[in-house]
Amino acid sequence: xxxxxxxxxxxxxxxxxxxxxxxxxxxxxxxxxxxxxxxxxxxxxxxxxxxxxxxxxxxxxxxxxxxxxxxxxxxxxxxxxxxxxxxxxxxxxxxxxxxxxxxxxxxxxxxxxxxxxxxxxxxxxxxxxxxxxxxxxxxxxxxxxxxxxxxxxxxxxxxxx
Numbered sequence: 181x182x183x184x185x186x187x188x189x190x191x192x193x194x195x196x197x198x199x200x201x202x203x204x205x206x207x208x209x210x211x212x213x214x215x216x217x218x219x220x221x222x223x224x225x226x227x228x229x230x231x232x233x234x235x236x237x238x239x240x241x242x243x244x245x246x247x248x249x250x251x252x253x254x255x256x257x258x259x260x261x262x263x264x265x266x267x268x269x270x271x272x273x274x275x276x277x278x279x280x281x282x283x284x285x286x287x288x289x290x291x292x293x294x295x296x297x298x299x300x301x302x303x304x305x306x307x308x309x310x311x312x313x314x315x316x317x318x319x320x321x322x323x324x325x326x327x328x329x330x331x332x333x334x335x336x337x338x339x340x341x
Contacts, residue, residue, distance in 0.1 A: 241262050243264050247338050249334065250334070251332060252332070254319065254332075257320075259318055260320070261316050261318055263315070264317075264337060265313065266311075266314075268312055270341055271309065272308075272338075273337070274317060274337045276303040276333055276335055278331060279332065280332075284325055284328070285319060285333050286300065286302050286320070286322045286325075287300070287301040287319060288300050289301075290317055291315065292309075292315060293314055293315065294313075309339075
């Protein structure tokens with residue numbers, strides 16, 4: 181009798197543990213689905229479109245005929261990253277603009293395809309692109325020039341050969 185009770189407890193424990201793991205897998209699937217939904221909220225950006233919500237930080241800028249333009253919103257203290265691919269272009273000209281004439285926003289860095297960085301820059305920048313690949317422009321406040329800033333801004337990028 182004692183062996184039968186121990187056996188039944190072991191079987192019940194096994195069934196209980198197995199049924200719990202199915203639920204955990206389901207939670208992981210739900211988590212993955214919710215993450216993919218969040219990632220799908222930041223699609224590649226088309227020129228002249230509003231790019232990102234204020235809680236996002238990365239914008240994939242589409243370049244068409246060497247030009248790309250995107251509008252975004254930046255919270256105080258937030259860094260926005262604008263990514264684009266050079267596609268055999270060798271020169272970058274970029275400009276930030278805002279309706280707010282007191283906007284404290286600038287290109288702080290450029291990250292090159294090899295992982296190295298250069299900067300800081302101002303609201304306008306010209307840069308020679310040393311290789312093909314994905315470049316990232318960091319946009320945030322100039323902490324030497326003023327207070328943290330929040331608002332809408334536009335990034336215009338022109339690539340040439």
